[in-house]
Every structure is written in C-alpha cells, then in structure tokens.
Amino acid sequence: MLGRTGKIAIALALTVxxxxxxxxxxxxxxxxxxxxxxxxxxxxxxxxPAFNLISPSPHGEWSLPAGDLxxxxxxxxxxxxxxxxxxxxxxxxxxxxxxxGHEGQPxxxxxxMYVVTPYPDYLMAIDLKDLxxxxxxxxxxxxxxxxxxxxxxxxxxxxxxAYGGGKIVYQTLDDNTVAVDASTGKEAWRTQxxxxxxxxxxxxxxxxxxxxxxxxxxGGEFGVRGKLNCLDLSTGKILWTAYSxxxxxxxxxxxxxxxxxxxxxxxxxxxxxxxxxxxxxxGGTVPGWISYDPELNMxxxxxxxxxxxxxxLRPGDxxxxxxxxxxxxDTGDAKWALQIEPHDNYGxxxxxxxxxxxxxxxxxxxxxxLHPSRNGFMLVVDRQTGELLSxxxxxxxxxxxxxxxLKTGQPITDPSKATHEGTVVSGIxxxxxxxxxxxxxxxxxxxxxxYIPAENACMDFDAVPANYIPGTPFIGALVKMDPGPGGFQGxxxxxxxxxxxxxxxxxxxxxxxxGVLATAGDVxxxxxxxxxxxxxxxxxxxxxxQFKTPSGIVGAPITFLGPDGKQYVAIYSGxxxxxxxxxxxxxxxxxxxxxxxxxxxMAQLKQYTAAGDNVxxxxx
Amino acid sequence: MQLRLIAxxxxxxxxxxxxCEQQPNASAGAAPPMSVVVGPVPGIxxxxxxxxxxxxxxxxxxxxxxxLFVWYNCYSCHGGHGGGGMGPSLRxxxxxxGSSDAQVFHSIAEGRGKxxxxxxxxxxxxxxxxxxAYIKSMRTPQEPEPPR
Numbered sequence: 001m002l003g004r005t006g007k008i009a010i011a012l013a014l015t016v017x018x019x020x021x022x023x024x025x026x027x028x029x030x031x032x033x034x035x036x037x038x039x040x041x042x043x044x045x046x047x048x049p050a051f052n053l054i055s056p057s058p059h060g061e062w063s064l065p066a067g068d069l070x071x072x073x074x075x076x077x078x079x080x081x082x083x084x085x086x087x088x089x090x091x092x093x094x095x096x097x098x099x100x101g102h103e104g105q106p107x108x109x110x111x112x113m114y115v116v117t118p119y120p121d122y123l124m125a126i127d128l129k130d131l132x133x134x135x136x137x138x139x140x141x142x143x144x145x146x147x148x149x150x151x152x153x154x155x156x157x158x159x160x161x162a163y164g165g166g167k168i169v170y171q172t173l174d175d176n177t178v179a180v181d182a183s184t185g186k187e188a189w190r191t192q193x194x195x196x197x198x199x200x201x202x203x204x205x206x207x208x209x210x211x212x213x214x215x216x217x218x219g220g221e222f223g224v225r226g227k228l229n230c231l232d233l234s235t236g237k238i239l240w241t242a243y244s245x246x247x248x249x250x251x252x253x254x255x256x257x258x259x260x261x262x263x264x265x266x267x268x269x270x271x272x273x274x275x276x277x278x279x280x281x282x283g284g285t286v287p288g289w290i291s292y293d294p295e296l297n298m299x300x301x302x303x304x305x306x307x308x309x310x311x312x313l314r315p316g317d318x319x320x321x322x323x324x325x326x327x328x329x330d331t332g333d334a335k336w337a338l339q340i341e342p343h344d345n346y347g348x349x350x351x352x353x354x355x356x357x358x359x360x361x362x363x364x365x366x367x368x369x370l371h372p373s374r375n376g377f378m379l380v381v382d383r384q385t386g387e388l389l390s391x392x393x394x395x396x397x398x399x400x401x402x403x404x405x406l407k408t409g410q411p412i413t414d415p416s417k418a419t420h421e422g423t424v425v426s427g428i429x430x431x432x433x434x435x436x437x438x439x440x441x442x443x444x445x446x447x448x449x450x451y452i453p454a455e456n457a458c459m460d461f462d463a464v465p466a467n468y469i470p471g472t473p474f475i476g477a478l479v480k481m482d483p484g485p486g487g488f489q490g491x492x493x494x495x496x497x498x499x500x501x502x503x504x505x506x507x508x509x510x511x512x513x514x515g516v517l518a519t520a521g522d523v524x525x526x527x528x529x530x531x532x533x534x535x536x537x538x539x540x541x542x543x544x545x546q547f548k549t550p551s552g553i554v555g556a557p558i559t560f561l562g563p564d565g566k567q568y569v570a571i572y573s574g575x576x577x578x579x580x581x582x583x584x585x586x587x588x589x590x591x592x593x594x595x596x597x598x599x600x601x602m603a604q605l606k607q608y609t610a611a612g613d614n615v616x617x618x619x620x
Numbered sequence: 621m622q623l624r625l626i627a628x629x630x631x632x633x634x635x636x637x638x639x640c641e642q643q644p645n646a647s648a649g650a651a652p653p654m655s656v657v658v659g660p661v662p663g664i665x666x667x668x669x670x671x672x673x674x675x676x677x678x679x680x681x682x683x684x685x686x687x688l689f690v691w692y693n694c695y696s697c698h699g700g701h702g703g704g705g706m707g708p709s710l711r712x713x714x715x716x717x718g719s720s721d722a723q724v725f726h727s728i729a730e731g732r733g734k735x736x737x738x739x740x741x742x743x744x745x746x747x748x749x750x751x752x753a754y755i756k757s758m759r760t761p762q763e764p765e766p767p768r
Contacts (some may be wrong), residue, residue, distance in 0.1 A: 041675055074638040145733060145734060145735070146735045147735070148698065148733075148734045148735050149706055149707060149734050149735020150706075151738060154705040154706050187758075205625055221696065268714075337695055464690055465691075466693065467691060467692065467740075469691065469692065469693055469737075472692070472693040472696070472697070472736055472737060473693050473696030473697060473706070474693070474696075475693070475695075475696040478695065478700045479700070480692070480700070508714025542761065581705070585714075586701075586704050586708040586709050586712070586714065587699070587703060587705065587709055588699070588703040588704055588709040588711040588712050589703070590711060590759070590767065591699045591700060591701040591702060591704075591709075591711055591767045592703075592705065592767055592768075593695070593699055593700020593701050593703065594699030594700060594701070594702075594703025594704050594705055594709065595703070595704065595705040596696070597700065599699070599703055
C-alpha cells in the first residue's frame with residue numbers, strides 16, 4: 001500500500017512527465033490557426049471613403065483615449081503603409097515597474113508621452129526628444145491600498161488619461177479624478193467621486209470635451225450603483241451626476257427623453273423595473289469608454305451588467321443596466337436609452353466602446369453608432385433616435401439568443417440557456433467575459449471595416465444565493481469557462497459594416513484582449529495574449545509584421561508623429577485584466593472556477609506569458 | 621564575535637527607539653503597555669500561535685466551511701474553489717501570512733493589508749474555524765466538492 005505522501009509523489013512525477021511531453025506540442029498550436037475565406041476585399045486607393053469621420057483626430061498627436069471624440073481609433077497618418085510595415089523596428093522600450101495588466105493607452109501631446117500605470121496609478125511623462133534619457137517627471141497619486149482588493153475582476157488596471165486645457169486628467173483606483181499640469185507634473189486638482197469601502201473603484205478613461213470632464217465608476221461585481229460624473233475641467237467641481245438606477249431625476253431623465261422602443265419608455269423605470277429597493281445595489285457601472293458627437297452635442301456610453309449575477313434575486317428588466325445612453329453633453333439630460341439585455345442572465349456588461357460615424361445606410365445618410373456587444377451581436381444604432389438598425393452575430397458560437405427583433409429592440413433569447421438557482425446551465429456562449437472585453441475596436445473609412453478584438457469562450461453558470469456584504473463582491477454565481485468550439489479562443493474580426501457580415505478573421509489560440517488601431521496607411525495594429533504585436537493589411541488581413549513583446553498585450557495601440565516628423569506606434573506589454581489575470585502567479589490552474597471562471601478556459605496561458613510592465617515604441 | 625556585537629548594537633538601538641516612542645505616552649500617562657511579540661508573520665492576540673483547528677479533519681466541519689465560503693462571498697475574490705482571482709489563491713503552497721491553523725484563522729479574523737476584510741467581529745469564531753478546515757482541505761482527498 002502506498003501512503004499519502006507516496007501517492008502525491010507519484011502524482012507530481014506524472015505531472016512533470018506529462019507537462020514535459022505536452023509543452024512543445026502546445027507551443028506549436030500558438031501559431032495563427034486559420035483565416036476564413038476573404039470575401040469582399042475593398043479596392044486599394046482612390047475610392048470614396050466608406051463613411052465620414054465626425055471628429056478627426058489631431059494630426060500627429062494622441063490627446064484623447066481613443067485618439068478622437070468619436071472613438072474611431074483611426075489615425076490619418078500614413079507613413080507606415082502595407083508596403084513598408086515589414087521594416088518596422090523597435091525604437092525604444094521602457095519599464096513602468098508595475099507588473100499588472102496594462103490596459104488602455106498612452107497619450108502623446110507636445111512631444112511628450114504620458115503613461116498611466118496600473119495601481120498605484122503613477123503618471124509618467126516621457127520626453128520624446130530624449131527617449132533613453134530621464135523621465136520628465138513622475139506623478140504619484142497615492143491611492144488607498146484597500147482599493148486593490150476592490151478591483152473588479154481581477155486586476156488593478158487603469159484605462160488611461162485624457163488631455164485638455166494643459167492638464168492630464170485620469171482616475172485612480174480609489175475613486176479620485178486627478179488633474180495634473182501637463183508640463184510640470186504638479187497636481188492641479190483632485191476630486192473624490194466615490195466610496196472605495198463599498199467596493200466602488202475607478203478604472204475607466206475620462207473623456208474631455210471643451211471645459212468638461214466625463215468619468216464613470218467601476219465595481220459592478222460589488223453591488224455598486226453605476227454612475228457617470230461630469231466635472232469642471234478648470235476646478236474639478238462635480239457639475240452633475242447621472243446614475244444608472246433610481247428615480248428619473250437621479251438618472252437625469254426629463255421631458256427631452258425619447259427612447260425609440262416602448263420598453264425603454266415610462267416613468268422611474270430605473271427603480272420600478274426592480275424588485276423593491278434592489279436597484280440601490282444594481283451595478284450598471286461605467287468602466288469603459290465615452291464618445292461625443294460635436295454636431296449633436298451628445299455623449300454616448302454603455303452601462304455594465306446588473307448587480308448580482310444571480311438573476312433570480314432581481315426580478316424585472318433591471319434598468320438601466322446593459323444600456324446605451326445618449327445624453328446632452330452640457331446638462332447630462334438623457335435623450336434616449338436602449339437596453340440591450342433586459343434582466344441580464346449572464347453578467348454581460350455592455351460598457352464597451354460606441355463608435356460614431358456618418359454613413360449611408362440602405363441608401364439614406366444616417367448618423368450611426370456601432371456597438372460590438374459583449375453578448376456577441378454587432379449592434380448598429382441610429383444615434384439620433386436610438387433605433388436598432390442591425391444586430392448580427394460577430395462571434396459564431398453565440399447562442400444565448402438567436403438575434404434581435406428590430407421592431408421591438410428585444411433579443412430573441414433561447415429559454416434553455418436562461419440561468420436559475422438550483423440548476424447548472426452549461427454551454428452558454430459567450431462566457432461572462434464576453435464575445436469581446438473592454439478593450440476597444442477601431443474603424444477605417446478606407447475599408448469600411450470595423451476591426452473587433454474578439455473572444456470565443458463559453459461557460460457553465462451555477463446561480464447561487466448571494467448575501468450583500470459591503471466591500472465584498474456581490475456575484476451569486478459559480479462560473480466555469482471553457483474554450484468555445486472551433487479550436488480557437490480569439491479572433492480579430494474585420495466586420496463589413498455596410499454588408500453586415502464578417503469580411504475576414506484572424507484566429508488565435510487565446511482570446512484577443514488588446515485594443516485595435518486603424519491607420520490611413522491601410523495598416524491595422526493589435527496584440528495577442530502571448531505578447532505578439534502585429535501590423536496587418538487593413539484590406540486582406542495578411543500579417544505584414546509582428547514583434548514578440550515579453551508579456552501579453554491587453555492595451556490599445558496608438559500612433560503619433562515624433563519630434564523628427566516621423567510616424568511611430570506605441571503599445572503596452574503587460575498581461576492582466578480578467579482573462580489575462582490567469583497568467584499571474586497567485587492564481588492556481590487546478591480550480592477552473594478561479595478568476596470568476598476564467599481559469600477554466602485559460603489555464604494554459606501561464607505556459608506562454610507572465611506579468612510584464614513595458615511600453616514599446618516602434619518606427620523606422 | 622562580530623555577530624554578537626551587531627546583536628548588542630541592535631538591542632541598544634531598539635531600546636533607544638523604544639525610549640523615544642514612549643515619551644509622548646509617558647506624558648499622556650494612561651496608555652497601556654504593548655507587550656505582545658509580533659514576528660515576521662503578522663497576527664497577534666488569542667488564540668495562541670499553536671492552537672489547532674477544532675474542525676481539522678472533521679468532514680462535517682469542512683463541508684460546512686465550503687458552504688460558508690460561498691455564503692460569505694469568499695469565492696468571488698479567492699476563486700470558486702479557492703484558486704484565486706481578485707484575491708490570492710488558497711490552493712497553492714504560498715502562504716503570505718502563514719499556513720498554520722491559527723495563522724489562517726488570524727488572516728480571516730483580522731483581515732489583511734490589500735483589502736481582505738476583517739471577519740472577526742462579523743461572524744462567530746466557530747465559523748472561522750470551519751472556514752479554516754475547508755481551506756486546509758483543498759487539494760487533499762477530503763476536500764468537499766472538489767473542482768472539476
């Protein structure tokens with residue numbers, strides 16, 4: 001008979017042997033697995049743009065999170081093109097010293113690059129005229145250490161800063177918005193916008209429009225009440241707050257509110273569409289991106305999933321979670337709302353990017369809003385009215401719903417995938433982490449394609465009763481994710497907006513958790529969770545060049561003109577976030593339910609990458 | 621010899637520093653003396669370092685600990701079955717604040733620096749010991765509801 005120690009020794013030896021055998025085989029599968037047939041490849045050069053940009057980004061600088069107000073992440077720079085991209089090389093690299101998920105992107109203003117690190121949320125100013133010299137300055141906001149364990153699953157990320165009026169403005173994890181003088185690095189003002197003790201945190205990037213700063217909160221997994229704050233850029237004073245739940249006055253719904261669909265009209269729906277007072281812990285946070293239309297003077301953003309994932313605990317539509325809001329940029333008054341998943345069953349947070357373009361739609365010029373949804377559907381919305389114009393699957397495995405009824409704006413759900421206490425519902429696609437995460441897409445008027453970083457993961461969902469204990473997560477679900485069907489977990493999807501279908505896709509072993517950048521040189525940039533940074537042909541999807549950075553990429557690329565007038569591209573290399581957190585040492589791979597279920601799909605990630613903290617700049 | 625000198629110097633320095641710190645207390649008059657030794661692993665007070673979990677190897681206690689692990693939302697930070705997430709894994713062999721029953725008890729009761737809440741005043745001690753029993757059972761054949 002073997003003792004327990006003997007059994008453990010044998011098990012360990014087996015693990016080592018199997019691990020040794022599996023390693024090279026796994027490594028080989030990391031290659032790009034396949035590319036679907038190319039269908040409609042737009043002609044190169046000369047053709048009319050597929051749509052019109054409403055707020056082109058400033059030439060050569062990157063002063064807002066998405067480069068421009070409309071969140072296109074499209075740059076007019078074209079020195080790097082499909083012919084010469086293969087000659088790209090690393091110009092500079094530097095370490096931030098914080099080995100956590102580097103989401104978001106740097107800014108470039110006035111020959112200075114500004115980098116916000118994960119917690120403790122340092123702001124670093126890098127002189128582009130002396131890349132290998134000393135930092136210009138480093139600002140330390142000293143956030144409350146308790147905020148680290150309140151960071152919505154599963155990492156202490158920050159999605160970057162915005163520039164306006166000579167200030168760099170960003171949020172710290174402990175709910176402060178700070179403005180820092182862009183030239184001196186001295187704090188100009190600091191405003192507390194939330195309470196970290198209740199689990200409220202702040203990781204989203206602000207948007208600055210004229211004299212106003214817009215910031216959203218995080219902490220949907222902690223039963224936080226979602227909100228958007230508008231601050232005065234010169235003083236930091238809070239001008240107004242728009243909550244995601246509560247009375248119409250709390251949500252800033254008034255006489256101007258005209259939603260397209262009947263289900264989004266009615267009084268005090270932010271409270272009445274919940275059981276009793278449950279809206280007070282209703283989630284619907286705003287951790288993502290905010291867009292602005294200068295002509296309509298409206299801002300657009302999406303809200304997160306409703307508080308507590310166990311849907312049985314919150315009967316009703318649970319407004320205004322999983323909602324796209326259109327608001328007057330000055331007053332904050334809501335113009336319309338479109339709830340994407342009434343009574344969400346899956347933890348699908350819809351706080352992702354909304355991309356604004358003007359384009360002919362079925363022969364008629366329209367102001368469009370593109371929302372590649374967490375739930376797997378590519379939503380095209382009229383941004384003046386809130387009408388849903390198109391909702392096609394962009395990740396094939398999506399099965400919680402078969403589509404949307406464009407007449408009612410409602411999803412056509414599969415009842416067999418509805419989640420309830422006491423049953424484990426398996427094979428729900430996508431997983432809670434979504435058909436895409438929070439890192440944003442890019443769009444090119446030269447190709448008419450939207451480039452979506454996508455995930456192909458499914459899940460088993462076990463709804464369990466949850467107690468609300470302030471400062472602890474309010475989840476009520478044991479989730480275990482699995483790789484989706486098809487032998488790949490990530491895709492870069494080129495979505496043909498006009499024809500409402502995929503043009504082509506580049507598939508990868510792991511979910512694509514990086515943001516995307518499109519350029520006038522017909523080159524698209526993005527990264528993979530293993531750490532590859534790629535330049536691809538915007539029309540064909542051919543990989544033109546790639547560079548292996550040391551850690552997985554969960555940030556978004558930017559491009560700018562250097563002091564020498566040459567075009568450069570910058571990207572963070574530092575794995576983390578939700579799916580990426582599985583690379584961290586303090587997450588065990590023998591619990592597929594760990595990291596809110598991500599380990600079930602991502603256990604192999606540790607074999608490919610580990611925590612990192614780098615900023616890379618590429619050029620010629 | 622040199623080591624002894626260093627040790628002597630350290631003791632003298634500690635005494636000198638302690639003297640400095642005591643001065644404001646001395647003038648205030650009423651502060652109670654702090655005499656509990658804090659070692660490299662934080663955690664003070666009763667139960668003593670050596671106390672064993674009354675529910676160790678108790679199948680019912682471990683199962684109850686598993687229930688409490690879900691009931692008190694522990695799984696949302698530390699993973700569905702303790703593999704980690706927002707908080708560190710409890711399944712690996714890394715114990716930042718010590719692995720003895722009493723040390724794990726202290727970590728739960730007192731909370732820890734990066735945001736672990738202090739449960740000592742929120743839940744009964746017996747439940748903390750049941751949680752300890754469940755946590756210590758992870759990766760053993762006795763683990764209730766092992767992950768699959």
